[in-house]
Amino acid sequence: MDTQVSSQPQKVAKRKIRVATTSLSGCFGCHMSLLDIDERILQLIEVVEFDRSPITDIKHCGPCDIGLIEGSVCNSENVHVLREFRDNCNVLIAFGACAVAGGLPAQRNHLDIGDALREVYCDRTGLGKQIPNDRELPLLLDKVHPINEVVRVDYFIPGCPPSGDTIWKFVTDLIAGHMPRLEHPLLKFD
Amino acid sequence: MSEIANTFTLDGQIVQFTPGQTILEAALDAGLYIPHLCFNPELKPHGSCKLCTVIVNGRSGSACTIKAMPGQEVQSSTPELDGRRRLQLQMIFVEGNHFCPGCEKSGNCKLQAVAYDLEMLNPHFPHFFPERPIDASHPDVMIDFNRCILCEQCVQTSRDVDGKNIFALAGRGMKSHLVINSPSGKLGDTDFALTDKAAHVCPVGAILEKRVGYAKPIGERKYDEQTIREQIAADAEGGL
Ligand code: SF4
Numbered sequence: 001m002d003t004q005v006s007s008q009p010q011k012v013a014k015r016k017i018r019v020a021t022t023s024l025s026g027c028f029g030c031h032m033s034l035l036d037i038d039e040r041i042l043q044l045i046e047v048v049e050f051d052r053s054p055i056t057d058i059k060h061c062g063p064c065d066i067g068l069i070e071g072s073v074c075n076s077e078n079v080h081v082l083r084e085f086r087d088n089c090n091v092l093i094a095f096g097a098c099a100v101a102g103g104l105p106a107q108r109n110h111l112d113i114g115d116a117l118r119e120v121y122c123d124r125t126g127l128g129k130q131i132p133n134d135r136e137l138p139l140l141l142d143k144v145h146p147i148n149e150v151v152r153v154d155y156f157i158p159g160c161p162p163s164g165d166t167i168w169k170f171v172t173d174l175i176a177g178h179m180p181r182l183e184h185p186l187l188k189f190d
Numbered sequence: 191m192s193e194i195a196n197t198f199t200l201d202g203q204i205v206q207f208t209p210g211q212t213i214l215e216a217a218l219d220a221g222l223y224i225p226h227l228c229f230n231p232e233l234k235p236h237g238s239c240k241l242c243t244v245i246v247n248g249r250s251g252s253a254c255t256i257k258a259m260p261g262q263e264v265q266s267s268t269p270e271l272d273g274r275r276r277l278q279l280q281m282i283f284v285e286g287n288h289f290c291p292g293c294e295k296s297g298n299c300k301l302q303a304v305a306y307d308l309e310m311l312n313p314h315f316p317h318f319f320p321e322r323p324i325d326a327s328h329p330d331v332m333i334d335f336n337r338c339i340l341c342e343q344c345v346q347t348s349r350d351v352d353g354k355n356i357f358a359l360a361g362r363g364m365k366s367h368l369v370i371n372s373p374s375g376k377l378g379d380t381d382f383a384l385t386d387k388a389a390h391v392c393p394v395g396a397i398l399e400k401r402v403g404y405a406k407p408i409g410e411r412k413y414d415e416q417t418i419r420e421q422i423a424a425d426a427e428g429g430l
């Protein structure tokens with residue numbers, strides 16, 4: 001950097017931080033909470049640009065600084081997406097109770113997955129008599145897992161969902177280069 | 191000879207105690223928080239959660255069971271001890287099914303409050319996802335055994351206070367679990383009653399009163415306003 005010789009005000013275009021987000025077996029509530037930062041998103045967009053995310057049209061995750069993952073891992077496609085994010089993101093963050101701990105979807109873990117599918121697709125009137133079996137459809141895993149049981153995860157933001165303020169605090173700490181810290185009243189599991 | 195003062199130091203602060211008190215009791219009376227979970231001031235110390243582990247004169251032990259002695263040097267609030275406590279909490283969380291977002295005890299749960307206080311952000315270890323069926327046989331009370339932390343407060347209370355002896359721990363090692371003392375093993379087949387003290391002693395969401403779910407608005411639950419640490423400091427001040 002040649003800032004020493006130049007007396008120009010610091011208008012040197014800083015590379016924006018690239019952020020990708022996704023929802024695996026999530027409910028999109030964590031993304032809604034992310035949008036709950038409201039007008040602060042305008043501040044965010046000054047320093048951040050979005051890669052693959054439900055709010056962009058990018059189909060695959062490219063090299064990124066930060067990946068935010070909502071939702072637990074419940075089917076084979078979730079595993080592929082999660083691995084793509086891990087391969088491409090320097091820092092991977094689990095946000096929300098599902099990604100952090102399995103969340104309420106993991107309540108199916110005490111059920112036999114075959115029984116659960118049969119109950120929904122075969123044992124009800126008006127729904128046909130077979131479990132969907134097209135190869136387009138990802139197979140369910142026998143159990144739902146938090147994402148750190150599949151890939152290494154750098155940070156965790158608990159909450160169902162974490163509040164907009166919680167996400168804001170965490171992400172701004174991280175962008176500012178601080179060790180992110182969540183404490184009362186921003187730290188919640190519910 | 192002059193009398194020896196009944197004081198010890200906790201993280202360098204002088205704490206007064208009454209002979210016979212444990213380190214934890216004396217600290218709590220002074221409004222100094224040592225994390226703890228299985229300790230209930232009305233019951234005999236249980237010593238199972240190990241969250242109250244402190245270093246006393248260089249050796250570690252449970253503050254809820256070690257008697258206070260003059261001149262002890264006790265360390266509690268150190269990064270190492272808090273780190274170990276977080277690991278212990280993480281072990282407790284993965285051992286059960288703690289789906290706080292759908293638990294009626296959320297906001298009023300001691301396990302959760304201690305985890306918040308120690309800034310536990312994730313359960314870290316692979317989950318056990320236990321499959322212990324819920325007991326909803328009693329008309330007024332249900333039990334979710336997957337949230338039980340084996341603190342035995344219900345066991346002690348039912349046996350020693352209510353005089354009924356309805357609960358017990360059975361099994362060994364990882365298979366230890368809470369059982370109901372009735373031929374069928376069902377709570378509905380005991381003389382357990384909502385008026386029993388044991389019906390209200392569980393620090394987590396394992397023993398719950400039926401039909402009163404989610405009565406307190408978010409913001410007014412026990413640990414919403416103040417953390418468990420702040421409450422203990424405030425209680426001690428009020429008691430002085
Ligand atoms: S008992 Fe406490 S820690 Fe367990 S699920 Fe309920 S609120 Fe969460």
Ligand code: SF4
Pocket residue numbers: 337338339340341342343344345368391392393394396397
């Ligand atoms: S049911 Fe509650 S009070 Fe009884 S041992 Fe389990 S956690 Fe403790």
Ligand code: FES
Pocket residue numbers: 225226227228229236237238239240241242243252253254255
């Ligand atoms: S409070 Fe001392 S071991 Fe649980």
